[in-house]
Amino acid sequence: MNELLDVIKVNVNNNFQLKLEFENGETRLFDMKPFLKKKPFITLQKEAIFECATVRHGTVVWPGNIDIAPETLYDYSQPLQS
Numbered sequence: 001m002n003e004l005l006d007v008i009k010v011n012v013n014n015n016f017q018l019k020l021e022f023e024n025g026e027t028r029l030f031d032m033k034p035f036l037k038k039k040p041f042i043t044l045q046k047e048a049i050f051e052c053a054t055v056r057h058g059t060v061v062w063p064g065n066i067d068i069a070p071e072t073l074y075d076y077s078q079p080l081q082s
Contacts, residue, residue, distance in 0.1 A: 007020050007070050007073060010054065016050060017032065
């Protein structure tokens, strides 16, 4: 991906997945499981914390100053049919 796209909406799905809407209108599914054993995402293994995902400043954030780059969310997600 060449252009940086902001996340404008996030929904938390089962099994540590995020349904994301990007500013270009794309809806994509991001699987967070491969990231949960790496810092700083280890605390997100607790579903109660993971479910607190919100959008701030164009990306997904969680309590404890945890965020993930929007380009990572885009590059490692799969497009969904509208």
